[in-house]
Amino acid sequence: EAAVTQSPRNKVTVTGGNVTLSCRQTNSHNYMYWYRQDTGHGLRLIHYSYGAGNLQIGDVPDGYKATRTTQEDFFLLLELASPSQTSLYFCASSDAPCAETLYFGSGTRLTVL
Amino acid sequence: GQQVQQSPASLVLQEGENAELQCNFSSTATQLQWFYQRPGGSLVSLLYNPSGTKHTGRLTSTTVTKERRSSLHISSSQITDSGTYFCASPQGTGSKLSFGKGAKLTVSP
Numbered sequence: 160e161a162a163v164t165q166s167p168r169n170k171v172t173v174t175g176g177n178v179t180l181s182c183r184q185t186n187s188h189n190y191m192y193w194y195r196q197d198t199g200h201g202l203r204l205i206h207y208s209y210g211a212g213n214l215q216i217g218d219v220p221d222g223y224k225a226t227r228t229t230q231e232d233f234f235l236l237l238e239l240a241s242p243s244q245t246s247l248y249f250c251a252s253s254d255a256p257c258a259e260t261l262y263f264g265s266g267t268r269l270t271v272l
Numbered sequence: 273g274q275q276v277q278q279s280p281a282s283l284v285l286q287e288g289e290n291a292e293l294q295c296n297f298s299s300t301a302t303q304l305q306w307f308y309q310r311p312g313g314s315l316v317s318l319l320y321n322p323s324g325t326k327h328t329g330r331l332t333s334t335t336v337t338k339e340r341r342s343s344l345h346i347s348s349s350q351i352t353d354s355g356t357y358f359c360a361s362p363q364g365t366g367s368k369l370s371f372g373k374g375a376k377l378t379v380s381p
Binding site: 209 | 316370372
């Protein structure tokens, strides 16, 4: 069973703060994704990557940076956090684009005051 | 880009009743998927169904690609089926999934 681990589980910061969300997958998947989930919007793709050093822009990238440092690790960076970025963030991985099985982490709840 | 619409947005059933969830997508999809999110939890893949009918346990999905729709049928619902069900379909070249807004299912005793 593929494992995707996110940290922290919860995070509170202030407007203008600097936040890094971490994601690690242990199944050597090529594809990793960052989504945000908001009531009324479902899941929206922020950034994704198909390998170490690669970064692709998702559907709602504004205000976010991401970096894939290794096959296993994918980070989401909010350099000047705003209240509109208060959300539940999920990381996911798969072995191919839009693969039959997408493995999700447990989520990080971020609150920007 | 791909638009994915789900209906109903919410559904309340009594244990033992059947649930029918619908998904409509705006362009021909080849990799339609259903996901489940337990209350307060993460998402898990339920069914990958690009076309035709697929079964797993009490779940049946039917996708009619030409009509751009898919359904998820849950038979004999159980309290533990409560949660939110999402359908998702690839955008454009297929590297990105578009998710619907979800259908919240509540099953009561």
